[in-house]
Amino acid sequence: MYVASEDKIEAIGQVLNDKSRPLKERFRALFTLRNLGGAAAIQCIEQCFSDPSALLKHELAYCLGQMQDFMAVPVLKRILSDRNQEPMVRHEAGEALGAIASPDVKEILEEYADDSVIEVAETCQLALDRIKWLAELPKSEKLSESPYASVDPAPPSEETDVTVLKQMLQDENLNLFNRYRAMFALRNLNTPESILALGEGLKTGSALFRHEVGFVLGQLQQDAGIPYLQASLEDHSENEMVRHECAEALGAIGSPVCFDILRKYLDDDKQVVRESCEIALDMCEYENSPEFQYADTLLKV
Missing domain, CATH: 1.25.10.10 (Leucine-rich Repeat Variant)
Known part of the structure; x- marks a missing residue:
């Protein structure tokens, strides 16, 4: 795995957070940060959650979940609980918490499992079911890897x-x-x-x-x-x-x-x-x- 310098990551983060750039460039920057991973990349992604594009913010949450880094949990909890965020963004934050599946995410998922926004509620229920399934998986068995990474x-x-x-x-x-x-x-x-x-x-x-x-x-x-x-x-x-x-x-x-x-x-x-x-x-x-x-x-x- 390539390790980029913090300066490089910050420069990519500036592309992501630059509202004057075409959305397609910002998306490519986001997925570059996802692939690099680490605290600096997460921080760059977190800074973008005030963007007016629900599509971009939803993708931010998706990428944080796919990174499966516990450091992203506080950010995702904040987005899930923020009713000013669009439903598709909150939903993606809930799904991302389920993807990370750390023990400390169950409480917030349970809190929003009966959310008034049905997409958010169903997502949190699914995330809880995934965490429960993982907990019951015999230690001798490995979680099968998705052929689609x-x-x-x-x-x-x-x-x-x-x-x-x-x-x-x-x-x-x-x-x-x-x-x-x-x-x-x-x-x-x-x-x-x-x-x-x-x-x-x-x-x-x-x-x-x-x-x-x-x-x-x-x-x-x-x-x-x-x-x-x-x-x-x-x-x-x-x-x-x-x-x-x-x-x-x-x-x-x-x-x-x-x-x-x-x-x-x-x-x-x-x-x-x-x-x-x-x-x-x-x-x-x-x-x-x-x-x-x-x-x-x-x-x-």
């Missing part, structure tokens, strides 16, 4: 039958944690049948659930997911958190069809959708370029 809000189900997993995914009477487990099992199978099953998941469940399906289809980067993602992005009655995730998933797939879909929504009436399409188009360009890495700000400061 992500810290997931639930472990994949041990079930491998796509028909059974699809039933679990769509069963609204089933505990949300177990539906998520089915979702990640379908992702890890990565077959035409499992992708279609996930696509159908975009038509059911809560906004939180549907947004996670969109995220997972983006991780898979398969063209079979495009029609489902397009339908959700184009649905103006859909929750903006879901539409944003579907836009970014199309950016991750990065095909010419995705370019065309995303360009149509650069002037959407929802700021988070507009910004997601801007970021997604930058991701499309990256996926179709010879660039070595997306998080490349270290090379530019």
Whole structure:
């Protein structure tokens, strides 16, 4: 792992916190800081939570969770408890606390598990279920690593039958944690049948659930997911958190069809959708370029 000097990290943090820069540059700076890690990187990320962009702040929280550094816990607790923050930002802070899963996060997650904002409440319930599952995991067993290098809000189900997993995914009477487990099992199978099953998941469940399906289809980067993602992005009655995730998933797939879909929504009436399409188009360009890495700000400061 590359170790950057504090001066370099501070310079990357200045890019992240510079509101005059294009959002796509700030996103690349954020992911560079996530990859570098450490106290200085966390401090740079923390300074950005006063930004007017809910999309950027949500991504800040996501990155802090993926870093799995206990030093980020106080920041995430503050964001989760701040009702002036947008629901998608508070939700991401709750999920990040579940990803870090340190013993001292249970109390605050329990406090907000019945929050008036349903996306926040469901996220905290999921995070508590993940922590409980980890605590009950036999010491002889290791947590399986995601093939997509992500810290997931639930472990994949041990079930491998796509028909059974699809039933679990769509069963609204089933505990949300177990539906998520089915979702990640379908992702890890990565077959035409499992992708279609996930696509159908975009038509059911809560906004939180549907947004996670969109995220997972983006991780898979398969063209079979495009029609489902397009339908959700184009649905103006859909929750903006879901539409944003579907836009970014199309950016991750990065095909010419995705370019065309995303360009149509650069002037959407929802700021988070507009910004997601801007970021997604930058991701499309990256996926179709010879660039070595997306998080490349270290090379530019």
